[in-house]
Each structure stands twice: as structure tokens, then as C-alpha cells.
Amino acid sequence: MARVVVLVLDVSQRPPQSHKLMNFLTSEQALADFAVLIKYIKQSIPGAQNSSVIAFGGSYGGMLAGWLRMKYPNVVIGALAASAPIWQFTGITPCENFNMVINKAFSQDIPECAENIRKSWQIIDTIAETVDGRQFISTTFQLCKPLSHSDVTDFKSWLTSAWTDLSMVNYPYPANFLEPLPAWPVKAVCSKLSLPLEGKQLIENLSEAVKVYFNYTGQAECLNISQQATSDLGDLGWDYQSCTEMVMPICSDGINDIFEPSPWNFTSYNETCYHTWKTVPRQDWISTQYWGKNLQTASNIIFSNGDLDPWMSGGVTQSPSQSIVPIIISQGAHHLDLRAANPLDPQSVIDARNSEKNIFKMWLGQVKNKS
């Protein structure tokens, strides 16, 4: 029997060292590279020539895995696209859906938790108006650098990114994907925001809550608001891609989500991209290149989604064709199914992995019967 070659697509891409090479950082190039690499591996490994290949990937890697099957069905017999938001694009998914999932993650156990975060923005603004208030915030949060009036917006974006990332990595056991975290970190955060809080008391508990994210190890000397929540993800490359092809509209209204109202504004997005990268993002390209919602003629792709993961908002959750299989993992965070098995795994992810294995076997059987 032919050997099965498993190819795991990386979740992130690092930008090339030279500016001149940035134009190779596209999803099309990545797919072509994988296709050529797979052909090469099959030719160069003795006995692998006739092996079937299934692509695996999570997050952006999941998008690539799904698209690899769509664009190169001659190279991979199928794909597992885990937490792959291939529909988080203009005109396909409403921009508010992403943050509504975060709201769900932060309100499901303790509704006051979401409520406290939702009202924190206004309280931060009010307290940060005075020198004393800013001093209070700096001391309470143990900020590396005292907060100045012009830092308040950055301070709020830093909190926003922490809450967002927490909901992505809300795993059922201690993990270290973006930061070292306890089991069910959103629950740990919400235990600090469990009753209605006001004013300085809210600020104090907010700081306890955010320290679950930034100081779970107890090693943080101070909190640095210029440090992105995901410092080692190689997301500079992603930032460039989001300013070329990967324009994913996300917005908030402050009512159905825990954030300040922030409409999607392509004009300003476009300006920021030009300012940062001298690129003009093509907001409609992905839905042209990768078929938008019209996946009827695609085949053999599993799209798995965690129902607590904000990226499920742009995921494929309903089957557009017989061999496109959506799986929804209840209480699942970002590509939980691709993580190693753990005794604390919920039954939902055990079931998802079993379904995935059975589907792979079916695809392999189909190939065998044909040859």
C-alpha cells in the first residue's frame, strides 16, 4: 500500500528579509510552493511516488490547506482546514460577527464579565482625564511607562487585543500558544470581573484580569502596552498580507460585543496600509480568486470550527457540497483539534478528531478503488 505523506501547513509566514522580495508574500505563491514541494517530496523519497497527500492546516494555514485542495486537486486528495476563516471577507461575512463570538466567550459563564469590559472603556477615558487618574492606572496595571494622555488610545487597543487573543486561546487545559495560560483562561479572567464593578474598583479588577494573560507565570516585571499581545507569531508578515490580499473586515458596535464602537472603514484602512507598506489592499480579490461562497464544485475538504473562537465567524459552518464537511467543536477555541490530545479535552474535540480520521480513511479508500 502507498505511504501517506502528511504535510502540515504552518500557521504563520515570516516576512522575507529584503523589501524587494515582499511581493512574493502572497497566498498564491504559498500554494504554488506547496504544490511544487509535494511533487518534489514524492519524487525524491523512495516509495512515495504514488502516495496520497492530505493537507492539514490551522488558521491562515487552514485557509491555505482548503485552498490547496481547491486549486491543486491533482496534488492533494483532500484537506483538513481547521479554524480557517475563508469567508471573513468583504461582502461575505458581516464585520460585526467576529466580535460577537468574543462577547459570547466572555458572557457564557458570567454575564457580568462581558458587561464589565463593555463599560470599562468609558471609565478608563474618564479616569485618564486627570494626571492623578493616569497615575492610578499606571500604578494599578504596573505599566512599564507611565500613561500619558496621548497613550490612552494605545492602552485601550492593547487591552482589546488581549481580550481578543484570550478568546482565541481559550483552551481547556494550560497551554502556551500565544502566552503561557491557565486552563480555560477566559474563565480565569472572568473570575476577576464576576460582579458589577464601577470606577476605580473596575480598573483594579481589570488589571487583575489582564494579568492572567500577561503575568500568568509571575515573571512580568511590568506590563508594556507597546508589546503586541502576540509578540512571537511573526505577525509582521500577516500585517503585510492584510494590506495586500487579506482584507478581513472586523468592526464593533459596543452593544453586541464588549468593545468600543468602531465601524469598519476601508478608507482609513487603505490609508494606513499605504502609509505602512506603500500597498493598496485589494478588498475583493480573495473572493474572486478563491470562489467566495460558491464552493459547490469543491470537494474533500473538512472545515472544523470552534464555537468559542472568534474566527468561526468567517469559517465554513454549512456544507455547500456533499464532500465539503463542516465540523463545529462545541466549547472549542482556535484550531483545538490540531493540538495534541489531552486528558482534559472535551468530548466534542475527541469526536471531531475521530470524524476527521474516518473521513481521511474514506478519501484514501476512494483513491485506492480508482487505481
Ligand SMILES: *[C@@H]1O[C@H](CO)[C@@H](O)[C@H](O)[C@H]1NC(C)=O
Ligand atoms: C507507481 O505507479 C506506477 C503506475 O501504476 C507504477 O509503475 C510504479 O511502479 C508505482 N511506483 C511505486 C513506487 O509504487
Ligand SMILES: *[C@@H]1O[C@H](CO)[C@@H](O)[C@H](O)[C@H]1NC(C)=O
Ligand atoms: C476583584 O478582584 C479581587 C482580587 O483578585 C477578587 O477577590 C474579587 O473577587 C474581584 N471582584 C469581582 C467582582 O470579581
Ligand SMILES: *[C@@H]1O[C@H](CO)[C@@H](O)[C@H](O)[C@H]1NC(C)=O
Ligand atoms: C507578576 O506576578 C508576580 C508574582 O505574583 C508579582 O510579583 C509581579 O508584581 C507581577 N507583575 C506584574 C506586572 O503584574
Ligand SMILES: *[C@@H]1O[C@H](CO)[C@@H](O)[C@H](O)[C@H]1NC(C)=O
Ligand atoms: C516595550 O515594548 C517595546 C516594543 O516591543 C520595546 O521596544 C520596549 O523596549 C519595551 N519596553 C520595556 C520597558 O520593556
Ligand SMILES: *[C@@H]1O[C@H](CO)[C@@H](O)[C@H](O)[C@H]1NC(C)=O
Ligand atoms: C486607496 O489608496 C490609494 C493610494 O493612496 C488610492 O489611490 C485609492 O484611491 C484608495 N482607495 C480607496 C477606496 O480609498
Ligand SMILES: *[C@@H]1O[C@H](CO)[C@@H](O)[C@H](O)[C@H]1NC(C)=O
Ligand atoms: C473613514 O476614514 C476616513 C479617513 O480617515 C475619514 O475621513 C472618514 O470620516 C471615516 N468615515 C467614517 C464613517 O468614520
